[in-house]
Amino acid sequence: MSDAPLDLLLLPRWIVPVEPAGVVLEHHALGIRDGRIALIAPREAALREPARQTRELPDTVLIPGLVNAHGHAAMSLFRGFADDLPLMTWLQQHIWPLEARWVSEAFVRDGTALAAAEQVRGGVTSFSDMYFFPEVAAQVAHEQGVRAQVCIPIIDFPVPGAKTRADAIAAGRALREALPGLPRVRLAFGPHAPYTVGADSLQETMALAREWDIRIQMHVHETAHEVEEAVSLHGERPLARLARAGALGPHFQAVHVTQVNDEDMATLAATGTHVLHCPESNLKLASGFCPVERLWQAGVNVAVGTDGAASNNDLDLLGETRTAALLAKAVAGSATALDAHRALRMATLNGARALGLDALTGSLEVGKAADLVGVDLSGLAQQPVYDPVSQLIYATGRECIRHVWVDGRALLADGELTQVDEAALIATVRDWGMRMRLGASGA
Ligand SMILES: [Zn+2]
Numbered sequence: 001m002s003d004a005p006l007d008l009l010l011l012p013r014w015i016v017p018v019e020p021a022g023v024v025l026e027h028h029a030l031g032i033r034d035g036r037i038a039l040i041a042p043r044e045a046a047l048r049e050p051a052r053q054t055r056e057l058p059d060t061v062l063i064p065g066l067v068n069a070h071g072h073a074a075m076s077l078f079r080g081f082a083d084d085l086p087l088m089t090w091l092q093q094h095i096w097p098l099e100a101r102w103v104s105e106a107f108v109r110d111g112t113a114l115a116a117a118e119q120v121r122g123g124v125t126s127f128s129d130m131y132f133f134p135e136v137a138a139q140v141a142h143e144q145g146v147r148a149q150v151c152i153p154i155i156d157f158p159v160p161g162a163k164t165r166a167d168a169i170a171a172g173r174a175l176r177e178a179l180p181g182l183p184r185v186r187l188a189f190g191p192h193a194p195y196t197v198g199a200d201s202l203q204e205t206m207a208l209a210r211e212w213d214i215r216i217q218m219h220v221h222e223t224a225h226e227v228e229e230a231v232s233l234h235g236e237r238p239l240a241r242l243a244r245a246g247a248l249g250p251h252f253q254a255v256h257v258t259q260v261n262d263e264d265m266a267t268l269a270a271t272g273t274h275v276l277h278c279p280e281s282n283l284k285l286a287s288g289f290c291p292v293e294r295l296w297q298a299g300v301n302v303a304v305g306t307d308g309a310a311s312n313n314d315l316d317l318l319g320e321t322r323t324a325a326l327l328a329k330a331v332a333g334s335a336t337a338l339d340a341h342r343a344l345r346m347a348t349l350n351g352a353r354a355l356g357l358d359a360l361t362g363s364l365e366v367g368k369a370a371d372l373v374g375v376d377l378s379g380l381a382q383q384p385v386y387d388p389v390s391q392l393i394y395a396t397g398r399e400c401i402r403h404v405w406v407d408g409r410a411l412l413a414d415g416e417l418t419q420v421d422e423a424a425l426i427a428t429v430r431d432w433g434m435r436m437r438l439g440a441s442g443a
Contacts, residue, residue: 006031006038007408009051012062012374014388015040018348019363022341024388030062032370035408040366057403059378061388063344064363065125065147065371065406066317067351070217070255070276070305073129073137074103074111076118077432078310081440087223087285095310099132102436103160108133112140114429117420118315120146122398123373125406126352126361127315128253128276128305130190130217132160135175138185144419145411147371149355150175151190151217154205156198165201169208176212184407186355187212188253193219194238195226199245206247215251215356217276218242221264222256223287239264248273253354255305256281258288260295269298274354277346279323281307292328292346293337303351318398321347325393340393374403 008031015025017040029046031039039046047054075095082094108131119127126147129137134150141148152172154165162168176187189205191197197205197218209216220238221227230238240263242248250272257268257275268275277290295302304324306315321343328338338346352362361371375392379400382391404412411418 004033006033006049006051007053008032009039009046009049009054010057010062010372010374011043011046011055012057012060013377014061015364016061016063016344016389016392017364018064018345019365021345030364030372032405032408035370037364037366037368037370040364057374060374060376060402061392062364063123063373063375063392064348065361065373065404066123066321066347067303067355067357067362068119068124068127068305068315068317069253069303069351069354070128070130070278070307071115071315072131072308072310073115073127074108074131075308075310076115076315077102077107077111077429077436078308079313081310081436083284083313087287088225090285090311098436099160101439103132105133105136105161107432108136109140110428110432112137113144113420113425115309115315116141116144116146116148117417117422117425119317120144120404120411120417120420121401122316122318123375123401123404124315124317125371125373125404125411126355126357128188128217128355130192132162133171135171135178138175138178138182141185142182145184145406145409147184147186147357147361147406149186149188149215149217149357151188154189154191154201155196156201157196165204169204172208186214186357188215188217188355191216191218193222193226194230194241202242202245202247206245209251215253216247217253217255219256220254221259222282223285224259227259237261237264239267243267243271250274251356253303255307256287256290257295258282258290260291265294265298265300268295268300273300275300275302276305276354277302277324278305278307278312278320279327280320281311283323283327284313285311289327289331291331292324293332293334296338296342301350301353302346303354304346305351316398317347318392318396318401322393340387340389343393344389370405370408372403372405373401376400376402
């Protein structure tokens with residue numbers, strides 16, 4: 001019904017649609033109808049359209065919702081528990097024992113609620129999650145109104161919620177059947193990493209992913225150690241092994257990819273495999289550097305993710321994108337690498353492409369879902385504004401994010417979360433922290 005009135009007409013100072021690339025619209029308006037973007041037009045023309053509600057957003061730049069392409073939401077409850085350790089020590093001596101002791105459905109419910117709320121506050125409208133009890137995470141994302149790709153965790157040892165691979169797949173199958181009631185949730189498989197998922201597990205995962213027509217997300221080439229160990233055990237780099245197994249392709253999301261030789265680069269580009277870059281996790285764990293600019297120039301779709309809060313330690317995708325933009329220049333040895341507009345594209349449309357959501361979200365285009373973020377650039381530290389995208393990427397923190405909509409529904413309105421009792425959530429999370437601290441000192 002194109003002649004129905006708009007539900008909401010937004011009048012921001014700037015609109016950055018991301019597609020077409022590099023464009024900043026000034027004095028334009030964006031109209032929403034039935035959760036979709038129905039109109040992007042010059043302000044004067046848009047004001048002639050009937051609208052139930054009109055909202056002036058002075059000094060605000062309207063951008064597509066951010067897409068956090070990789071994370072482990074419930075691990076937010078481990079934020080700051082074990083820091084400043086190398087990856088394998090951190091995982092084997094701290095994180096895996098903690099998870100074995102503490103992770104339950106209640107843990108995942110509260111941890112995911114914390115992560116989702118932090119992300120909405122930070123302008124994230126779609127996030128990917130790879131963790132235990134994925135059916136609980138899916139429900140929490142649904143309740144908060146945010147979009148999520150929920151990965152069914154596959155790993156070759158017993159984990160909370162799944163003693164065996166068959167258990168994990170059965171839970172995934174049940175979640176798949178519940179998806180019609182969870183319209184913003186997408187399912188994927190999350191085989192943890194080449195060193196924790198054997199050939200049989202990988203083959204079964206690949207077969208099911210094909211049958212269910214869903215994507216696969218996996219940590220790949222996170223560290224030099226991972227690659228060296230694989231070469232000495234199997235005589236092959238993990239990416240080469242995955243390619244030979246037929247695992248790679250446009251449905252495959254490779255997380256981290258800090259170790260890349262020319263052959264890896266050619267394989268990623270030829271197969272259309274997506275790379276999910278998590279710069280702050282890689283920096284904190286001293287894992288290495290993803291060559292973002294070289295991958296981008298080779299035609300690989302590179303998205304950005306925060307990884308879990310236990311290795312970052314925040315889920316601030318805007319901050320992550322600034323880190324990515326700065327790091328890309330250092331790694332490429334070129335100040336022209338990953339400019340501000342491309343950095344924003346990486347955090348929005350590239351993320352949506354990686355998750356298979358680009359027909360729906362990732363850019364501001366008529367017909368797409370109204371997944372939007374309004375960032376207030378009126379503050380001292382943002383002045384003067386020559387290019388709002390430059391200010392956004394290089395000079396603005398997530399505290400300037402004032403409005404977030406998903407499917408046209410306001411999840412953050414004038415800086416307030418609408419779907420979450422923030423004080424109650426903080427109290428619940430503090431209680432978890434207290435219990436885990438006591439548990440650690442009593443152990
Ligand atoms: Zn991860």
